[in-house]
Amino acid sequence: MITFIARYASYALAAGVFIGLALPWLASLLRPFLDALIVAVxxxxxMRVDWAELTQRLRKPxxxxxxxxxxxxxxxxxxALLLAPIPLPAALKSAIILMAAAPPITATTVIAGLLGLDVALALMTAVLGTLLVPLTLPWIALELAGIAVDLSPLIVFQRLAFVxxxxxxxxxxxxxxxxxxxxxxxxxxxxxxxxxxxILFAIAIMDGVTWVIIDSPxxxxxxxxxxxxANLxxxxxxxxxxxxLDPWSYALVSGNRNMGLVWAGLGAGAPADVTLYFAIAQVPMYLWPLIIKPLVQTTSPAALPPNV
Structure with a gap:
């Protein structure tokens, strides 16, 4: 089973999103565990961090x-500069800016391994980015993104630091x-x-999205x-x-952002349209390995393992 999951992880991750959409009752069932799933991943x-390797990387940072x-x-x-002249709803612009301010998802390590990219760079960026984001995100969330929530940057910092x-x-x-x-x-x-x-996170975060698609397509x-x-x-x-340097390894960490962590930081103060975007934005992110694989294979054929 472990070998099967590892071999077909790209397809399994993509399937998680569509399972959540196709089975809204399952998404609702898992929704209360969303925060726990964020912590778990x-x-x-x-746990996978090799602190000796991290120390070595920091010597040549x-x-x-x-x-x-x-x-x-x-x-x-x-x-934010790119979005400024585009006539989009303000909440949607805010959500996209927040996505761009988030650290890479920790799953980038799995995806990097699948695509033969720099696993160490992905892991260190995701882990250190997660550790540092309480120092950067609160002020971006409340200032640059222009989100009007009843939260101070200090409260957002405390929530992120706790998680x-x-x-x-x-x-x-x-x-x-x-x-x-x-x-x-x-x-x-x-x-x-x-x-x-x-996969469980992808299913849980789709709670309510199916009804939005039906009611407001x-x-x-x-x-x-x-x-x-935005992902592209x-x-x-x-x-x-x-x-x-290494275009696809940097593209990996840049394109896959941990919006779940932002969600946890904002808590109930996040506007509904922002949380809706965070849910829907999982679709391209979970499809990322399948979309980018042909480009990686074409430009770096030696990097991609067979049968991925």
């Missing part, structure tokens, strides 16, 4: 620093209990469990189209900017 990623600066500090203002810090602490405890030898031997199992958690189509375009802009923008 964060913990699973942090150029590539990693560039990835973090782009994801946490530069891509959101760039997206991220708690996940990091739990990951450290689990690493000590399990031990480095068993962790190394079970890395495929951890990756498979991460995929399963992501125009709104759903607008949000879906905007999410595809983040993906190919990073590929162009970092073309001299």
């Amino acid at each position: 964060t913990v699973m990623a942090m 150029g590539r990693l620093t560039a990835s973090l600066v782009w994801c946490l500090l530069l891509s959101a203002p760039a997206m 991220v810090g708690g996940s990091a602490l739990l990951a450290i405890v689990l690493r000590r209990v399990i031990g480095p030898v068993r962790l190394a031997a079970g890395k495929d199992t951890i990756a498979a469990i991460s995929v399963v958690i992501l 125009g709104t759903a189509a607008l949000y879906l189209g905007a999410s595809f375009v 802009v983040l993906t190919f923008g990073a590929a162009l900017i970092f073309r001299p």
